[in-house]
Amino acid sequence: MNRIIEEKGEAAFDSMVRLLEDEDDTVRDIATEVLYRLGDRIASxxxxxxxxxxxxxxxxxxxxxxxIDLLGDIGYQSVNKDLTKELVKAISLYDLEEAQLVIYETLAKLGAGEEFYPLLRYMLLEGEESYMFGAQAAMAMSYLNVPEVVHDLVDAIEKGDFRDEDIEIIKKALNNMINMKPSYKEILIGLVGEEHLEEYIQ
Known part of the structure; x- marks a missing residue:
């Protein structure tokens, strides 16, 4: 992997993209990691x-x-207004909620997901299938610059509907949020008390 990055650099882009279509999960994972590590060099x-x-x-x-997932992971900040519009259009290309949530998360990471906050909140707290998609929705929400999300994540932890890995993901989302926006930590402390803080974050 390091050899590919050092020897080929951004010239490896096309071949790594082709490998994303490979049937072998390991091959796809390696290609994704190479592209991720190339970061800004291949962002455009x-x-x-x-x-x-x-x-x-x-x-x-x-x-x-x-x-699309990779675009969010490398934290690319585009000046192209068409990108957000196209990502919103992409949501309708996918039938499964899990796939749509990947796009919502990328939009949130790119600073363009606030309009989907009500939908994500519904998927976390109110939807009939929140037990299936709630944790993934929580991670997408953690990238939104919406203070109310802190309340929503606390509610999700306290309501008792989530277990094991899902509850850990929601706590990770809350931790992620206060790490990116330290002022939100005061909101969390106001809700749960400083003495209980560690019970809500991973």
């Missing part, structure tokens, strides 16, 4: 490819979903 190419693939309007394209 990645943005153009994502927009192009969305405009192809292929339904349930898993390679596109990998690329």
């Amino acid at each position: 190419k990645l943005e153009k490819l994502v927009i192009s693939k969305i405009r192809d309007e292929k339904k349930n394209d898993m390679t596109l979903l990998y690329l």
Whole structure:
């Protein structure tokens, strides 16, 4: 992996994208990691490819979903206003809520997810299938600059509907939120008390 990055650099972009279509999970994971570590060097190419693939309007394209997820992970801040519009359009290309949540999370990471806050809150706290999608919704919500999310995540932890790995993910989301926005820690302390803080964050 290091050899690919050192020897080929951004020239490895096209071949790594092709490997995202490989049937072997390990191969796809390696390709994703290489692209992630190339980061800013391939960000512009990645943005153009994502927009192009969305405009192809292929339904349930898993390679596109990998690329959208990657765009959020590398923290790319585009000046292209079309990117947000295209990502919103991409939501309708996927039938499964899990896939749609990947896109919501990327939008949130790119600072463009606030309009979906009511929907994500519903998926976390009120939806009939919150036990399936709530934890994933919580992670997407943790990237929103919406103070009310702190209340929502505390409610999710306290309501008792989530167990084991899901509750840990929700605590991680809350921890993630106060790490990125330290002022939100005061909101959390106001809700649960400083003495109980560690019970709510991972």
